[in-house]
Every structure is written in structure tokens, then in C-alpha cells.
Amino acid sequence: xxxxxxxKTRILDAAEKLFAERGFSETSLRLITSKAEVNLASVNYHFxxxxxxxxxxxxxxxxxxxxxxxSEIKRLHLAPEHASLNxxxxxxxxxxxxxxxxxxxxxxxxxxxxxxxxxxxxxxLRWFITTHYGQxxxxxxxxxxxxxxxxxxxxxxxxxxxxLGTIVFTMASADALNEIAASDYGEHNNTxxxxxxxxxxxxxxxxxxxxxxx
Amino acid sequence: xxxxxxxKTRILDAAEKLFAERGFSETSLRLITSKAEVNLASVNYHFxxxxxxxxxxxxxxxxxxxxxxxSEIKRLHLAPEHASLNxxxxxxxxxxxxxxxxxxxxxxxxxxxxxxxxxxxxxxLRWFITTHYGQxxxxxxxxxxxxxxxxxxxxxxxxxxxxLGTIVFTMASADALNEIAASDYGEHNNTxxxxxxxxxxxxxxxxxxxxxxx
DNA sequence: GATTAATTTAAACGGGTGTTTAAATTGAGA
DNA sequence: TCTCAATTTAAACACCCGTTTAAATTAATC
Numbered sequence: 224x225x226x227x228x229x230x231k232t233r234i235l236d237a238a239e240k241l242f243a244e245r246g247f248s249e250t251s252l253r254l255i256t257s258k259a260e261v262n263l264a265s266v267n268y269h270f271x272x273x274x275x276x277x278x279x280x281x282x283x284x285x286x287x288x289x290x291x292x293x294s295e296i297k298r299l300h301l302a303p304e305h306a307s308l309n310x311x312x313x314x315x316x317x318x319x320x321x322x323x324x325x326x327x328x329x330x331x332x333x334x335x336x337x338x339x340x341x342x343x344x345x346x347x348l349r350w351f352i353t354t355h356y357g358q359x360x361x362x363x364x365x366x367x368x369x370x371x372x373x374x375x376x377x378x379x380x381x382x383x384x385x386x387l388g389t390i391v392f393t394m395a396s397a398d399a400l401n402e403i404a405a406s407d408y409g410e411h412n413n414t415x416x417x418x419x420x421x422x423x424x425x426x427x428x429x430x431x432x433x434x435x436x437x
Numbered sequence: 438x439x440x441x442x443x444x445k446t447r448i449l450d451a452a453e454k455l456f457a458e459r460g461f462s463e464t465s466l467r468l469i470t471s472k473a474e475v476n477l478a479s480v481n482y483h484f485x486x487x488x489x490x491x492x493x494x495x496x497x498x499x500x501x502x503x504x505x506x507x508s509e510i511k512r513l514h515l516a517p518e519h520a521s522l523n524x525x526x527x528x529x530x531x532x533x534x535x536x537x538x539x540x541x542x543x544x545x546x547x548x549x550x551x552x553x554x555x556x557x558x559x560x561x562l563r564w565f566i567t568t569h570y571g572q573x574x575x576x577x578x579x580x581x582x583x584x585x586x587x588x589x590x591x592x593x594x595x596x597x598x599x600x601l602g603t604i605v606f607t608m609a610s611a612d613a614l615n616e617i618a619a620s621d622y623g624e625h626n627n628t629x630x631x632x633x634x635x636x637x638x639x640x641x642x643x644x645x646x647x648x649x650x651x
Numbered sequence: 652g653a654t655t656a657a658t659t660t661a662a663a664c665g666g667g668t669g670t671t672t673a674a675a676t677t678g679a680g681a
Numbered sequence: 682t683c684t685c686a687a688t689t690t691a692a693a694c695a696c697c698c699g700t701t702t703a704a705a706t707t708a709a710t711c
Contacts, residue, residue: 230658246557248462251698262660267700269658342556342609343460349613377622378634384614385603385638392602395556399563400598408591420592424599424642431641444688466669476690481670483688 231269233259236326239280243335247277247343278351281340284333285356287325292318293359296366308370308426311363316418323414331394331414338391371430378433386425393421445483447473450540453494457549461491461557492565495554498547499570501539506532507573510580522584522640525577530632537628545608545628552605585644592647600639607635 237259241250252273256263270276295314299306306314322329340348353360368379393400397417404410412420451473455464466487470477484490509528513520520528536543554562567574582593607614611631618624626634 252700253698262658263699264661264701265659273699338556338606342552342606377618377624380618380622381614381631381634382638384610385607385635388606388610389599389603389642392556392606393599396598396602400595404591404594408594410591417595420595421599423645423648424596427645428603428638428642431637434637465667467667476688477669478671478691479689487669 230261230265233261234266234269234276235280235283238276239283239326239332239336242277242280242339243332246339252276274347277340277348281336281348281351282355284322284325284329284336285352288318288322288333289356289359291321293362296362299366306366306370308367308430309422311366311370312422312426316415316422319418320415328414330418331397334391334394335397338395341387341391367429374429374433379429382429386429389425389428390418390421393417444475444479447475448480448483448490449494449497452490453497453540453546453550456491456494456553457546460553466490488561491554491562495550495562495565496569498536498539498543498550499566502532502536502547503570503573505535507576510576513580520580520584522581522644523636525580525584526636526640530629530636533632534629542628544632545611548604548608549611552609555601555605556609581643587646588644589647593643596643600643603639603642604632604635607631 234255238250238255241255241258252266253263256266266273266276270279292315295318296311299310299314319330319333322333326332340352364379364383367383368374368376371379374382394414394417397414401412401417404412448469452464452469455469455472466480467477470480480487480490484493506529509532510525513524513528533544533547536547540546554566578593578597581597582588582590585593588596608628608631611628615626615631618626
């Protein structure tokens with residue numbers, strides 16, 4: 224081993240910030256390496272390709288978030304009383320905010336990365352997430368389904384993706400929305416405040432009775 | 438005047454399809470002009486730049502959708518009985534589906550373009566939409582606010598953006614989601630079916646009572 | 652301290668991008 | 682039919698991209 228051992232970390236730190244801000248394909252390796260103050264070629268040396276760098280950036284968060292989120296859900300679900308949807312979604316707040324301790328602004332960076340990934344790259348990231356963290360996702364889906372048993376599985380599939388869209392879009396444009404909210408309503412929300420705003424919205428939508436027609 | 442007069446139209450038709458499928462920055466002018474079977478330089482000749490082409494593509498839909506949507510809302514709002522949120526959102530279905538008559542698959546193309554625009558380019562498209570169609574947007578916001586008077590304006594601001602995120606993300610990944618739904622649940626939904634699924638979700642979320650704490 | 656493997660570096664490669672230029676072509680009005 | 686403006690075309694421009702190469706440098710091992 225030789226050289227600065229933190230070159231990989233410097234790249235990851237610079238990359239995640241830029242990826243979250245401007246998206247994956249809008250962020251060049253040259254911009255990343257100049258912000259990280261490392262050589263351009265070191266990305267390909269340490270990660271192989273840009274695609275693998277993207278996966279590594281996301282994995283660093285998913286490896287922290289997924290296990291703790293799943294265990295929070297399990298703890299809730301095994302409790303005697305049935306948890307409400309609000310409780311289940313709220314159980315994700317702590318694991319999400321834990322990411323702020325990993326890195327400054329980690330929570331919103333993670334959610335923005337997730338959204339960018341889902342929208343930009345149709346294929347490889349979705350595959351990467353479901354194959355690496357599918358078990359934890361199942362835990363979550365089962366908990367939600369159990370607490371809203373009146374929703375058929377197919378309908379629940381759609382509603383959970385509506386939910387993903389809600390949170391992911393909100394976080395992707397959180398900065399812009401916060402600016403508008405501040406100037407129009409004098410509101411100043413941090414990431415946690417926005418999450419707490421969105422949870423009742425999502426919980427109500429997921430649980431609303433299915434109407435056969437109009 | 439000389440040459441094929443429909444060159445502009447051929448460019449717009451090819452561009453909107455590709456933009457909706459792969460996003461704006463992932464779609465090169467060379468791909469657009471080859472699909473449209475026109476010369477590369479004709480884009481800059483007719484539209485000035487790629488940015489202005491993007492705006493022209495969106496304007497062609499917004500010019501049809503916005504006035505009819507606003508008039509549907511107004512018609513509903515002036516009726517004696519207060520319209521429900523479900524009715525207000527449902528009033529947008531007809532204007533949305535009208536876009537299918539403008540062009541095949543027009544509805545989903547429009548919604549996907551809207552989503553791409555909001556997520557990809559933080560600045561110029563949002564500005565373009567609010568300055569050109571702000572009056573119609575106000576009509577919509579006022580109708581929603583009137584039918585959910587228990588939601589304070591600032592909270593409504595956030596919830597309407599949650600709603601935008603829900604619909605836009607759903608449509609951006611509608612094709613992929615439909616594939617999964619078909620293979621996992623044997624469901625086959627068209628654009629209208631998805632819209633009818635998402636409306637109750639959004640209406641419930643917008644109207645859910647504000648909880649001071651947890 | 653010499654050897655060797657890991658890492659960093661500068662430079663180039665091959666290719667794709669939006670845009671511009673200037674010449675060729677087209678079609679309507681005089 | 683001639684003229685002239687609108688349009689189309691092929692080519693080039695200047696720039697950015699991810700990746701690869703080979704040499705220089707660094708740090709650990711013997």
C-alpha cells in the first residue's frame with residue numbers, strides 16, 4: 224500500500240455531493256476529481272468505471288441505512304399491538320437522521336441520490352438495490368401490508384411506488400422548495416421538518432380505501 | 438418560404454418522444470434529427486438552440502392542456518355545491534386524456550416531459566412554466582385550497598408539491614412499473630388506469646388533517 | 652538500503668456534444 | 682423567367698467526455 228490512503232474516500236465524498244446536486248450524468252469525473260483534489264485517472268484505478276463509482280457512493284449509505292431501518296421495522300412489527308402506517312413510516316425517521324451523523328447533510332444527500340438513481344438510470348441501479356437489499360425491502364413491504372390489510376397486494380405495489388415518488392421528488396427539489404416556502408410563507412424547514420410533513424401525506428394515501436369507480 | 442414546411446413539426450415530434458423516453462440531456466440533437474430525417478443544423482435554424490427546442494416541445498402541450506384544465510376547474514368551482522378534492526383532481530383527467538388525441542400517447546408523453554423538466558433543469562423550465570401559465574396554476578391552487586379549507590396555505594404549498602412529485606415520478610417510471618405489475622400481478626394498466634389509481638392517493642394525502650406532533 | 656508492489660501522475664485516445672459557417676437548393680413574387 | 686429571400690445541406694469548429702497508457706513516485710517488505 225502506498226500514497227494517500229484516503230484517495231478513495233476523497234473521491235466518494237466529492238462525488239456524492241455533486242451527484243446529489245446535479246445528477247449522475249451531469250457530473251463529470253473531471254469535476255469530481257478536481258473538487259476532490261485527486262488525479263482524474265484515480266477514479267478508474269480505484270473504482271474501475273464511473274458506473275461502479277455511482278454504485279459505491281450509494282452502497283456507502285445503503286449499507287448503513289438498510290439494516291437499521293429493517294431492524295426498526297421488525298422491532299415495531301413484532302410488538303403486540305399492530306403498528307399504524309404513521310408509526311411504520313415514522314420508524315424510518317431515526318435511521319434516516321442517523322445518516323446526518325455519518326456525514327453532514329447525509330440524510331438529504333442519500334434521498335436525493337436515491338431519486339436520481341431511480342429516474343436517471345432505468346436499469347443497473349434498480350437491479351443493484353433489489354439484489355443487494357431485497358430482503359430488507361421485503362421486511363418493509365410486509366410491515367406496511369400488515370398494517371393496511373384492506374389494500375390488495377397489486378394496489379399496494381402501486382401505492383408504495385407513489386410513495387417513493389413523493390419522497391424522492393420532494394427531496395430532489397427540497398432546496399428550491401425551501402427557498403420558495405421561506406420567501407412566500409416565512410417558513411424555514413430543515414430536512415427533518417420536511418420528512419415529518421410528508422409522512423402523514425404518504426400514510427393517508429397508502430391507506431385510503433380502494434374505490435371501485437370514481 | 439421554401440422546402441418542406443413541416444420540418445419544424447418533424448423535429449418537435451421526434452424530440453418529444455425521445456425527450457420523454459430518455460430525458461433531455463441524454464438526447465442528442467443528432468439522434469433527434471436522424472429520427473426526424475432532417476438535417477442536424479435545422480434545429481438551430483428553426484429553434485435557435487437546444488434549450489429553446491425543449492421549451493417549444495413543452496409549450497405545444499401546455500398550450501393545449503393549461504387552458505382546458507383551468508376552464509374545467511372553473512366550471513367545477515363555480516357550481517353551487519363545493520367540489521371534493523377527488524372531483525377537482527378528476528376534472529384534470531379529461532384535459533389530460535385529450536392530449537392523446539393531439540398525438541398518440543400524448544398524455545403520458547406530456548407528464549413524462551413535465552417530470553423530466555422539473556427534475557433535470559432546476560432553473561429555466563420552472564421559470565418558463567410559472568411565467569407563461571401562472572394564471573392557470575393559480576386557478577387550480579385556489580380551487581384545491583377552497584375544497585380543503587382546513588389546510589393552512591403553507592402546508593398546502595408543500596402538499597401540492599408532494600402531489601406533483603407523486604404523479605411525475607409515477608409517470609416517469611410508468612413503463613417500468615407496468616412491466617413489473619404485469620409480471621408480478623398479471624395487471625395491465627394503461628395511462629388512464631394509472632391516473633385513476635393515483636388520484637385517490639393524492640386526494641387523501643392533500644386533505645389529511647395537520648397533526649401538530651407525531 | 653535495495654527490491655518490489657501499490658499508487659499517483661501527465662498525456663493522449665477515440666468519440667460524442669451543441670453550434671456555426673458558407674455554399675447549395677428550393678419555391679414564391681415581380 | 683428572373684430575382685431574391687427562405688430553407689436545407691455538408692463540413693468544420695471548439696469543447697467536453699470516460700477511459701487507457703506508460704512513466705514517475707511512493708511506501709512497505711526483505
